[in-house]
Amino acid sequence: MLWLRCAVIALLLLAFLGPSLPLQTVRTVVLLDQSPSAREGVARVVGTLPQLPIGARSRLRPEGNRHVRYLAFAERVQEVASATARREDLGEGTDINAALLEAQRLEPDRIVLLSDGLSQGEVLPVPTPIYAFWIAPSPRISLSLLPPTYPVHGETVEVRVLLESTADTTAHLLIEGPAGRQERQVQVKAGRQSFGYRFALERPATVRARVESSLGQDSAQVQVSPADKLRVWVLGDEALARYLEVQGFAVERRSRVELPIQADVVALGVSARDLSEAEIDALQDFLNQGGSLLWTATPRGLFFGGWERSSLSEAIPLEPLEHDGGVGLVLVLDVSGSMLQDDKLELAVTGALELIRSAREQDYVGVVAFSSNYRWVFRPRRMTPQGRKAAESLLLAARAGGGTLIGGAYTEAVRALEPLPVEDKRILVMTDGQVADPIQPVLNAAAQGQQRKIFTSSVALGADADQGFLRELAQQGGGSFWYVPSPGDLPRFFLEEAQRQFRREALEGSFALVTRPHPLTRDLQPPPLSVVLPAKARPWASGLLYAQEGAVLAVGESGRGRVAALATDLSRSWKDWRGASGFLGSLLRWLSQTPARPRVQATRGEEGVRVLLEGQFERPALRYAGKTQDFLPIGPLRYEARLPYGARGEAAVLEAGVPRLSLTLPALPEWRLEDGRAKLRALAEASGGRLLSDLAELSALPQRKALELRSLLVALALVLFVLERYLEWRRVGVAGS
Missing domain, CATH: 3.40.50.410 (von Willebrand factor, type A domain)
Structure with missing residues (x-):
């Protein structure tokens, strides 16, 4: 049995050396960047891509037998038949991460990536080795418009026109918007340059820009709306809806209160009987969470509509003015x-x-x-x-x-x-x-x-x-x-x-108005009203407009929100007053400014991403990419944080005791001044591959995958060892008998 023992020892020694047999062809997925910035560069180099082996067809899996697969990608991913295929229908951006995930689904042994590295989404390494080849982006001049943050109605604002160029060039720049048409010839240096376009923001405006040069052309447009442009639901008061539309508010005419209430202010010109108890409860919850309500005295609103007998009666800042006689x-x-x-x-x-x-x-x-x-x-x-x-x-x-x-x-x-x-x-x-x-x-x-x-x-x-x-x-x-x-x-x-x-009728005639001091009534000189519903301000409310002995407009706070009541029918009063729209707009803006409804906005500028926060916070912080950054106060209830230019994805505003506010950071432009080569190198090395300096280096990579024999040899050695012990037991047993 000596020969069996020697065979066991020999197999174990051979397994220790780790022999293998090159039996399997390496499965390769080639990713071809077809985004606008890399499409032409990829087309120039795919002709030098070495011939990669294609395995024989399998009878068992004829659809999955190819050992080289080609995926074209931009914002989306699509398999193509060959490396020379061109796809221009996959979007205008670049998402390398989506392409890698799709490649990983094909279970390759390695991934070959041809790209300029300018990806909008976050790129994460995959467990498969990546061999990346950097494609220089095509020469390009790109244009983007940076809107002002939280612009105020009536102020002079500036839209920044940002040009990014890969080389020096002369460009023709055209800008159109509320300030008129502006044209100029500009000498653009390689890098970033910006220009300002200023105008008075009286209503929502559109600014358009276009640039043309020998490096190409690009265009962009941006909507600029006052930060106080509010979402207003108007129920039953068409006159109010028209006044607010002139002011640029986002007005939605509704007949019911639908859940959830997606508005900043709800204006009620309907009867309390027009709404169900559930709808009135929803309005109460809306107030408690920081929403705002406005009642108007349409023929079916305010006291005509029985609101003083509803569960919201204590939130109305006006109450009927009772006469002495019963x-x-x-x-x-x-x-x-x-x-x-x-x-x-x-x-x-x-x-x-x-x-x-x-x-x-x-x-x-x-x-x-x-x-x-x-x-x-x-x-x-x-x-x-x-x-x-x-x-x-x-x-x-x-x-x-x-x-x-x-x-x-x-x-x-x-x-x-x-x-x-x-x-x-x-x-x-x-x-x-x-x-x-x-x-x-x-x-x-x-x-x-x-x-x-x-x-x-x-x-x-x-x-x-x-x-x-x-x-x-x-x-x-x-x-x-x-x-x-x-x-x-x-x-x-x-x-x-x-x-x-019971004398709930409105009085008709000509009723001169008297104003009381308040930010809303500063320099206000309203004309007489044609119709007035006798009312008085509640003790907790502020009366702003009075006619004879009664209050016409009162405002106050309820829950975490604000409330107002207007005791006149706007379809009959103020029809010829040009200032009516502006005054009602100011009233709605005042109603909306409750600290219980914070808002956050992110804009991408020349130096980075600026995040602005408004609301009542103690020490707000911004969580981004696993880090926490404090906001800095820049004004009453206003805070600011700045992130690097390349920051993208989701971020969250944190504060103890307040629900998190999430925001999506603005997308990066397709052409931009970033080191895509360095990004590809980091990605390739993190996955166990490397950045190629020449596509010919692919020929030096193993084309067949070795079959490891170590496990097989160890198993065979174990079988021989058991056989040797069995034969030894048999020999001893026969000798003993």
């Missing part, structure tokens, strides 16, 4: 059997609740129901908080059934109003059917009531209502007749009636 009102409500159809009674009760909720403490409200007989739901009582609560409970318990006899209920209403200590006394009759009792006594009672200053109005619900009688009743009673075609219209009708009955 109102006595009795609702004579039909609860006959026909009111059970189409939810008429339920909708009527919902509407009647609006009467109760709209009443003031000095007002008296009562409800008497009639069907085959009459009964008091509740007699007239003052609408104190306790009285209002009790009235609501009694009204919700109303039930329907029986005929339509109105006379007794109407007589009771007149009797109940006579002793009330108010001068203004009114009756509102509502029915959906034909009156069954004699109508003349009711008409006579209405005429007599008018003589005693008790006025009667009537409501015909649906086509089956006795409109002739109800119209005559309103005429005899000195009131108004209303026709409500559908039960679904009842809640809105009662809301509007509540505004009429």
